[in-house]
Amino acid sequence: MTLADNIPAGSAAGEESAWDTAVSTDSPSHFRPDIEGLRAVAILAVLAFHTRIPGFSGGFVGVDVFFVISGFLITGLLLREIRASGRIDLTVFYARRARRLLPAALVVIAVTVAVSAVVLSPLRFPAVSGDGAAAALYVSNYRYALVATDYFAADAQPSPLLHFWSLGVEEQFYLFWPILLLSLSRLLPIRRFWPAIAVIALASFAASVLVTNIEMPWAFYSLPTRAWQLSLGALVALGVLALPSHMPRWFGGALGALGLAIIATSVIAINPTTPYPGLAALLPAMGAALFIVGGDQPGALPARWLATGPPRWVGRISYSLYLWHWPILILGPIIIGQGGLRVRIPLALLSILVAALSTRFIETPFRARVWSRASGRTLVLAASFSAAIAVASLAAAADFTRDEHQTPLPTLGPVTSVRPQLPEPVLAGPLPDDLQPTLLDAPNDRGAPGLEGCRSGITESTLRDCTYGDPSAPTVVVFGDSHASMWLPTVRALADDAPWRLVPLIKPGCSPVDVTIWRRELQRAFRECDAWRGLALQRIRELHPAIVFVTSSRNYQIADAAGNLIESDISELWRTGLVGVLDELRQSSDRVVLIGETPHFRDDPLECLAVQGVVEECAEPRAALVSTAYQRLEESAARAAGADLVKPIDWLCQKNTCALILDHYLVYRNPGHLTATITTVLAPQLRWALDHAG
Secondary structure (H helix, E strand, C coil): CCCCCCCCCCCCCCCCCCCCCCCCCCCCCCCCHHHHHHHHHHHHHHHHHHHCCCCCCCHHHHHHHHHHHHHHHHHHHHHHHHHHHCCCCHHHHHHHHHHHHHHHHHHHHHHHHHHHHHHCCCCCHHHHHHHHHHHHCCCHHHHHHHCCCCCCCCCCCCCCCCCHHHHHHHHHHHHHHHHHHHHHHHHCCHHHCHHHHHHHHHHHHHHHHHHHCCCHHHHHHCCCCCHHHHHHHHHHHCCCCCCCCCCCHHHHHHHHHHHHHHHHHHHHHCCCCCCCCCHHHHHHHHHHHHHHHHHCCCCCCCHHHHCCHHHHHHHHCHHHHHHHHHHHHHHHHHHHCCCCHHHHHHHHHHHHHHHHHHHHHHHHHHHHCHHHHCHHHHHHHHHHHHHHHHHHHHHHCCCCCCCCCCCCCCCCCCCCCCCCCCCCEECCCECCCCCECCCCCHHHCCCCCCCHHHECCCCCCCCCCCCECCCCCCEEEEEECHHHHHCHHHHHHHHHHCCCEEEEEECCCCCCCCCEEEECCCCEECHHHHHHHHHHHHHHHHHCCCEEEEECCCCCEEECCCCCECCCCCHHHHHHHHHHHHHHHHHHCCCEEEECCCCCCCCCHHHHHHHHCEHHHCCEEHHHHCCHHHHHHHHHHHHHHCCEEECCHHHHCHHHEECCEECCEECEEECCEECHHHHHHCHHHHHHHHHCCC
């Protein structure tokens, strides 16, 4: 979000700001001090949410408030220029934006990337450096949309530059909006702009609601699905929602109070489980619009309250506060070595102090420089500095290279009556010099070359037509979610040896268990999974394979028939669904093999190994990672359906410890998935288990 629009050089308490009001106002000045105060409301809501202070579960809606404010202020500024000169000087406009926004933003990016290089592990830093490059070019929102970043994933390790997504939205708006208004001015008088802008707002809102239900990250991060909030502010600036001049002051005050109440309700009632933006985003956006409209009445309350000194001071530093608070909250606990609310609150207060200094010594001097009037020069310098920061951010990660030369993995070997020896767990000491894969390579160690395209996408409900091996050989199916994909290299090794015809039916995030999954990223029931599962089962019936390998993660939430999240214990529903699908598979194939669940770490074991450097600091006891209740559930379901059960936990958690390294092979690529390397190494164990089932 851009919190520094139209802040004047040398602005201080009591001095006039250059923030703008709607061109339809009758007030003698365009300055709206109450909007300065409204910015304080928005930034404090965001700060409280990111600090995780209880009661502010929807504080992130402060971003929506900023969007409406920005649409209002920038449209007002541009319309006044059109009225005064009949044109918009695009060079001057873009240069003004660059002077106000880039200096502080680029300093924050440079400092954050530099500190991250020191305090973050080699695993996290390359991604942060990429985020720095995207932030410097104002395309962070699309970077996060492309990788489906979950903004609300509190259990993940967020980027210290994640908050730059909203700056990307606004900068893209600033790029296109003056061109649109200038084009409209060539065709229509200003008073007739509103139908075109209303169409943009309605189309964007419809897209936002639709995409929220399909691909929530794109709805959350992209300009087309956020443009309606900026356009709503523009409609206010056009006077479409303005109050008649004869309306009494108390009515404006009531409208402003209603707007603030709606914003407060949004902050309290909306939470990370709310599908967002979608329909819910109407609340903070309409609240902001109502406050702006009501505050246009001279002397109206509560606009007068927000126009007082303290709110205006917070509003004045709000841009720098937004920039600095998130990296401080993310990197601070890592530097201190402690977390929790008792650490985050002092860090939040520190961010306010840093923001005040940033406003005084970075924002204000750059806006005040005489050379800032040279618009063309400003744009060239801005583009050069942005590109330099982007290149430097990417170059900072150049040393974190991956090992392209790994030794070949062991082969299956001959079939024997003696159980193959398990790889020896490494439970102490430094990481092996010949660790395979390396920590840097591990996140991408998914294996199964040639079968990468066999996984159905998250929002796909269709099957990928994928087959590997001799078409005349017995057919074997691997059916399930990302855990089935995890075992695909193992089954492929067996297929090469048997030989088998291998058919993967895999959809990440979609359990084969006959239940409706609740997808957190989409904040809704995962109906595409239900449809895909039905098609997969139909395909298996058609194939009638010799063996179906089926496996699923147990870390799912499920929904009821109406699509609502089930908050109560789901173990019995899960068991019923597992028995049901195993029974159906048993009727459609000669043999069903359930590959049991594997350990799931609370924290990323790779990150722990990268930070600690010794194995004993990161290994976990079996009792902490393995649910005996879920093991009993798998045993009961397999027995009820007549399926074979393979228990890889016994291979991975020897000696009552779930090792991270077996021999010199790295076991995990993230908290819940095994590396393709270790599953290939374990192929002899799977073959022996199949031959000795029961």
